[in-house]
Amino acid sequence: KNEVEQSPQNLTAQEGEFITINCSYSVGISALHWLQQHPGGGIVSLFMLSSGKKKHGRLIATINIQEKHSSLHITASHPRDSAVYICAVRGGATNKLIFGTGTLLAVQP
């Protein structure tokens, strides 16, 4: 069983739609990260959460520590949001990241 599970694996949306990507984890963590990976491979950090909710522009991330669950929401989605969104949890002796498999999002105009 993977330590970090994401759903859905693939998501196609129409421009303007509200999008939710879910992440569940089974290990103790010190924080949870949402990351974005574009074609070509570079990884960009979107959020780091240890409790509650964070908002940046059209992106909102929430975490429920008791339920070991986090969600990433994108409001008013746009084709430029098309990317792989990855949930990663931070733990272990050196705070390494344990990655989920990612959610491939395609936003169509």
Added chain:
Amino acid sequence: EPEVTQTPSHQVTQMGQEVILRCVPISNHLYFYWYRQILGQKVEFLVSFYNNEISEKSEIFDDQFSVERPDGSNFTLKIRSTKLEDSAMYFCASRSDRDTEAFFGQGTRLTVV
């Protein structure tokens, strides 16, 4: 904005050769990591490095791999006697403190032929 820089962006090597992947972390960062992503798979942790020594390594990081911070700015990953299955994207990451955000480089795509 400060960034983590990785070179080369793409390296092709023959099986059995040694490769060195280079990273320049953000200058005031103290914690350094290497991750890899085999095509179509998730990103996997390889090794973490702090205070000039390895602080944690995964099962993947066997004797074939080594890391070094030779001059206080570069952070390198050496892969000896490369195998076909070493083909992957290798990411370097750094953070300033144990509890802060990690910054990733753009990755080095290694192709072993």
